[in-house]
Amino acid sequence: MAVRTGAERLTGEPGLVVDGRLGLITNFTGVLPDLRPTSVALLDAGMHLTALFGPEHGLRGTAQAGASESEGVDPDTGLPVFDTYLRQGRALDDLFSGMDALLFDIQDIGTRFYTYVWTMYDCQQAAARLGKPFIVLDRPNPLGGVRVEGPLLQPGFESFVGRAPIPLRHGLTVGELALQLGEATVVAMEGWTRSSVETGLPWVPPSPNMPTPDTALVYPGTGLFEGTNLSEGRGTTRPFETIGAPYLDDRFVPALQACELPGVIFRRTWFEPVFSKYAGQAVSGVQLHVVDRSAYEPVRTALVMLRVLNELYPDDFSLLPSLDRLWGSDSLRKALEAGDDPLELLPAATTPAGWAKPGVLLYEGTAG
Missing domain, CATH: 3.40.50.12170 (Uncharacterised protein PF07075, DUF1343)
Structure with missing residues (x-):
């Protein structure tokens, strides 16, 4: 019906x-x-x-x-x-x-x-x-x-x-x-x-920048990347499913796969946004592929991605003031700046x- x-x-x-x-x-x-x-x-x-x-x-x-x-x-x-x-x-x-x-x-x-x-x-x-x-x-x-x-x-x-x-x-x-x-x-x-x-x-x-239901599904998590110096995929055909920056290398995707996050797998990709962050530049990144909608947790997934970025690229990865507004407090920014695990910020399901x-x-x- x-x-x-x-x-x-x-x-x-x-x-x-x-x-x-x-x-x-x-x-x-x-x-x-x-x-x-x-x-x-x-x-x-x-x-x-x-x-x-x-x-x-x-x-x-x-x-x-x-x-x-x-x-x-x-x-x-x-x-x-x-x-x-x-x-x-x-x-x-x-x-x-x-x-x-x-x-x-x-x-x-x-x-x-x-x-x-x-x-x-x-x-x-x-x-x-x-x-x-x-x-x-x-x-x-x-x-x-x-x-x-x-x-x-x-x-x-x-x-x-x-x-x-x-x-x-x-x-x-x-x-x-x-x-x-x-x-x-x-x-x-x-x-x-x-x-x-x-x-x-x-x-x-x-x-x-919300072309498909797949985009809407990942957005509660990857929308947080608007508050970082990574492209959140604006200016591509898969916004919010594609995340990247010029400084990402071949360590990022294997590190994400090792986290064994439920309902999602990751593929290394390269793209050139036509507008917004890194417009006209070649960008290395990752595409999220949701393989089990019922198991996938977009916010948890994004927090793990942020943690891995913080660990692998401490000299390149940075946060923008807008992150506090997106998260709804300064706790995520402070956790990342302190090197703490942001998953500890998640309330009980x-x-x-x-x-x-x-x-x-x-x-x-x-x-x-």
């Missing part, structure tokens, strides 16, 4: 949400199973959409990381398009002042430092200040809803890659996260359980029920 998203349900049952002037926070991932934009389908269903609001990368997804598109008019609907990226507080309040309610329909990938959930959070906070309903059209977590990995974000390390204390791999859907983070109404999915991986839904790459507030989990399955 294919999963029915919140957006698909709402197009068939417009009465599920309040009537009035509706603003839709969405992008190119906000589509129905036939790939019609949610905005078009809601208008066809007779709903009173009056404006669209885009996140990082823009409504159409042409902008790279750290950028968004210019505002204008959406040619599919004729609606005005406004940019929410990096807007907070009064700037968002003013943007939403003409709406009676806000809808959110964007595909997340289950990792704390992926920014779409923080766009949701900022808009949700604005809706609360304005006294307007905030409605999430729920979508699957492509990593499933069973496993949680990594620590909670610590106070003092809030940023646009983490505004609230949730785990690095959080195990919730966007609707469940909205309930965890504040007040919201969720149009829940049908047919999705916590152990769901195959959904029957088309994969729309949620950002320019848990499930979403082990950290989320009571009443947040909307779907059945192995929740702990």
Whole structure:
């Protein structure tokens, strides 16, 4: 049975949400199973959409990381398009002042430092200040809803890659996260359980460097390499599955293989990024090949990779200030600088029920 998203349900049952002037926070991932934009389908269903609001990368997804598109008019609907990226507080309040309610329909990938959930959070906070309903059209977590990995974000390390204390791999859907983070109404999915991986839904790459479900699976771990002087594979066809730097040699892959990490094997590779770190330079590196999705632990795998790099290349390997924001505290940076084993930072394995507030989990399955 294919999963029915919140957006698909709402197009068939417009009465599920309040009537009035509706603003839709969405992008190119906000589509129905036939790939019609949610905005078009809601208008066809007779709903009173009056404006669209885009996140990082823009409504159409042409902008790279750290950028968004210019505002204008959406040619599919004729609606005005406004940019929410990096807007907070009064700037968002003013943007939403003409709406009676806000809808959110964007595909997340289950990792704390992926920014779409923080766009949701900022808009949700604005809706609360304005006294307007905030409605999430729920979508699957492509990593499933069973496993949680990594620590909670610590106070003092809030940023646009983490505004609230949730785990690095959080195990919730966007609707469940909205309930965890504040007040919201969720149009829940049908047919999705916590152990769901195959959904029957088309994969729309949620950002320019998230091309496949394989990328999403490794991202909770290898996304941390953005906080190092290694290329995380941006500017290649396999971002986040391919990691490298000019100084890596033939010792790196054998050292990783000797660690016998579950569910993954490593292949030495060479690449030349077309943008971002080491653009135009020949880079030696490694490609992660996940051979057992159920056994693979992306965060543990990345911490072992960082430990091995620290041991093999002490004069070349370095950390960037952004690592603290990605990890959610300075503990990983300090452990690596001290030569300690970063695996000691991992909390005990848990499930979403082990950290989320009571009443947040909307779907059945192995929740702990």
